[in-house]
Amino acid sequence: MAEQRSTVSKSSSCRGVSFEIKPSQENLFNVKHSFNNQPNNSSGRWVWMPWSHPDPSKVFPFSAALEKSLSRQSSHFCDLNEEEEDDDEAEEMVDIEIQNTEKTSIPDPIKQTISLRKTVKPKQSRLSVILLDQGLFTVYKRLFAICFTLNIVALVLAATNHFAYAKKRAALFSIANILALTLCRSEALLRVVFYFSVKLLGRSWVPLPIKTAVTAILQSLGGVHSGCGVSAVAWLIYALVQTLINSDQTSTEIIAVASAILALLCASCLAAFPLVRHLHHNVFERTHRFAGWMALALLWVFIVLTNGYNPANKSYDKLKFSSLIKLQEFWLTITITFFTILPWVTVKKVPVKVTAPSGHASLITFTGGIKGGLLGRISRSPLSEWHAFGIISDNKDTHFMLAGAVGDFTKGLVSDPPRHLWVRGVHFAGLPYLVNMYQRVVLVATGSGICVFLSFLLQPSKAEVCLVWVARGVEENFGKEIKEMVTGSRNGKVVVHDTAIMGRPNVAEMTVDAARDWKAEVVVVTSNPEGSRDVVNACKKAGIAAFGPIWDS
Structure with missing residues (x-):
């Protein structure tokens, strides 16, 4: 032996x-x-x-x-999470x-x-594979570094009196970063971006290096999302410090609202930290969603309060819409709100047929054909959690999702198959679409x-x-x-x-x-x-x- x-x-x-x-x-x-x-x-x-x-x-x-x-008992599902x-x-x-x-x-x-x-x-942990073995200089991490570095350079210039506009409008820069991270996660907007990328670059004469570079960037836009998220926190901290230094020019209500927004943004960032996101995904998803909604609501309160506050008499003037629409912060927040609400407008409950060929997987059937390369999200409880799956379709009458029985949700599809599921009407494009x-x-x-x-x-x-x-x-x-x-x-x-x-x-x-x-x-x-x-x-x-x-x- x-x-x-x-x-x-x-x-x-x-x-x-x-x-x-x-x-x-x-x-x-x-x-x-x-x-x-x-x-x-x-x-x-x-x-x-x-x-x-x-x-x-x-x-x-x-x-x-x-x-x-x-051969071990593993069915070799790509997302299998059973203990070996x-x-x-x-x-x-x-x-x-x-x-x-x-x-x-x-x-x-x-x-x-x-x-x-x-x-x-x-045995390697999946977390070590995800964070280390995929490389320290991936496109995702490069995009994060670029976004964060640019923001930090601007922040340092503002703090050293070399960027007067940013010093006066630090909150605006924080809101701008929130807008950028929202757009990077807008499935409707990205569907359009992916469509035009394929339309313009999907030609035989376009050099292969250009195609692969665009593919890598589009796949890694999460790096921009996370980089802008951390930068938004940095700008808001700076804005709060400036406000506290000049506390006689503002009100305690404005400081309290800004502090609450900062706390919610920090909670979202911490929940998205890989260690938390990987090990406690439901915590990440719900914290990200509800903290984001609360921060957006408080952002509207912040804009109204700062627009109406008069430092001369330390009171609030009557709200004037004409002055409100002149604020850059107002239009940035309008855009953030639109792209935040958009996916929820398309949410609907649809009938489905779920069959389980084995205890390892379920096949979910929906009505309507779907173009190849798209993915969709489904849920039993739309405010709680959403799960993304690839879509199988001949683009005619029906489409399917194949779900490996991995976690509680997918195992429940096998043991307790639903007759209806919540879906998002906008199917999003991912890496497969770029084929x-x-x-x-x-x-x-x-x-x-x-x-x-x-x-x-x-x-x-x-x-x-x-x-x-x-x-x-x-x-x-x-x-x-x-x-x-x-x-x-x-x-x-x-x-x-x-x-x-x-x-x-x-x-x-x-x-x-x-x-x-x-x-x-x-x-x-x-x-x-x-x-x-x-x-x-x-x-x-x-x-x-x-x-x-x-x-x-």
Whole structure:
């Protein structure tokens, strides 16, 4: 056994899925081996599924013992949040299975595959992957740094009497930052921005570096949102300090309201801090929403009070609308209010049909077709929480959402399927929508991440796509309907790897091979943080542009 351990290849894991870093060339589960058996043409339909593989010798019927040692219970949903088996127990389990099968004749490829599971990489927390492994100089963090630096430079100039306008109107600069962060999160506005980006740049003659740069910026606008949020707090602190220094020019009511706004903004920033947001997402969402609403209401009070206060007689004059509309603060706050209310105007309760192919996922059916690449939000209680899912549609009569049973909400869809759900009428554009900007794209999905890409197979798309889907128990976990959508497609090529039958692949190498074979301009992946990071890094190392979900997508 000790001798066998010494030959084990290094591997990393993606939520229970073993990714071999240096796979054995003799291993019949080697990704390159599988891809090299595919037709080398670059057009037409290409479906590779375990139940229709042209060479049955590449698929081994595992015994129950071997299947248990090779595949954990994880269904490999991209957003699965179940606790995995303890690494020590997993290694011990493999050892027991090998001991029990040493006296039997096992094909060498299966022995090699079993040995791969014995080297377990120290378990990483998802938070460390999200914050550190995605890089210290990501576009998101660069945008944050740019916004925050520009504001701090202006603030320092104001404090040192080199920017007189900002010194007198510090509150205005705080409100301007609040407007900027609101626009960066306006799904209606971003839908328009994404549409024109695709319309203008989705042409063959536009250089690829420009397309990828725009994609990276649009995907990372959360960096502007968070940078402006922190800057708004800094400007408001400065404004309050200035007010307290010149307290004879203002009233205690104005100071109290400004202090309350500052407290609410600080609460929102703290709730959005990655440690809180990741571990207590409902706390983050509700704090962000209700604190934001209260701060906006108090902002209107602040504007009315400051406009009506007369420092000469230390009293409030009668409110005059004519003087109010001359204030820049007034128009900025009007705009903030409009974009804050806009998504709630479209909220409605709609009938749905929820089916559960397995205890691991639910398929939600809505009426009406939706364009490919869009996402939607649903809720049982609209004031409490909202959940975003990719939309599957042929853009005709219906559309679907595939929800992996991960948290309380998604598990409730399986155990207690609703007949009605609250939805937002404006479906928002995300990274998948930008696929239309390119000519040839490889889409990579693990588990329920397939949902946002299926529309590109069901309806015409500007891009020629090759879909790579890695999942466990495709029909058992996702249902016959999803399987038929994948296998019945005539748009692009499809590669499905069922880990329950074919074992755990190296998704990163599989993606690189698919991108080279497809001559793809870009790769778009939807997986959990660690899986997405591995795929993106492997593609970039191979000189292929790649994008995956970021923690603040």
